[in-house]
Amino acid sequence: MSRLFGAMATLIEVFREHAGKDGDASTLSKSEVKSLLTKEFGAKLDSAKDKGAVDEMFKALDANADGTVDFTEFVTMVAALTVMMQGS
Amino acid sequence: MSRLFGAMATLIEVFREHAGKDGDASTLSKSEVKSLLTKEFGAKLDSAKDKGAVDEMFKALDANADGTVDFTEFVTMVAALTVMMQGS
Numbered sequence: 524m525s526r527l528f529g530a531m532a533t534l535i536e537v538f539r540e541h542a543g544k545d546g547d548a549s550t551l552s553k554s555e556v557k558s559l560l561t562k563e564f565g566a567k568l569d570s571a572k573d574k575g576a577v578d579e580m581f582k583a584l585d586a587n588a589d590g591t592v593d594f595t596e597f598v599t600m601v602a603a604l605t606v607m608m609q610g611s
Numbered sequence: 612m613s614r615l616f617g618a619m620a621t622l623i624e625v626f627r628e629h630a631g632k633d634g635d636a637s638t639l640s641k642s643e644v645k646s647l648l649t650k651e652f653g654a655k656l657d658s659a660k661d662k663g664a665v666d667e668m669f670k671a672l673d674a675n676a677d678g679t680v681d682f683t684e685f686v687t688m689v690a691a692l693t694v695m696m697q698g699s
């Protein structure tokens with residue numbers, strides 16, 4: 524499997540792992556977003572433990588404001604973070 | 612490094628590896644897009660060798676039509692392909 528394909532598969536794996544924890548396995552609830560942020564970015568993202576910041580992040584992620592974060596919204600966040608990372 | 616962070620770093624690595632081949636190292640030329648598609652998706656993307664398909668792909672990627680594909684345009688493509696992969 525190519526590196527790029529592997530990276531794409533990882534995005535799907537990480538999303539499914541957290542989305543499957545409660546309720547609808549195709550979307551992330553707020554608590555699932557918090558557990559994902561803490562596990563995947565905890566060390567780099569102090570705000571992952573700060574409730575207000577998670578609420579803000581969740582609102583920003585939940586583009587269609589339906590109270591959940593679907594895969595497209597998740598990948599859009601990862602893409603935006605990656606562009607910021609590349610630029611820094 | 613978390614899996615997600617590793618995947619994001621891979622997107623940057625793959626882009627930089629191909630973008631650095633000729634001219635401006637911060638953008639992908641058409642030939643660099645072709646070499647990236649062939650190397651990373653060759654087996655899965657027969658069209659990577661088909662000139663017409665690469666032209667079409669390049670036009671679709673080059674959102675601002677400046678004749679090159681920058682990192683944001685590249686990540687947008689990867690995000691779109693990942694959403695398609697997740698949905699299939």
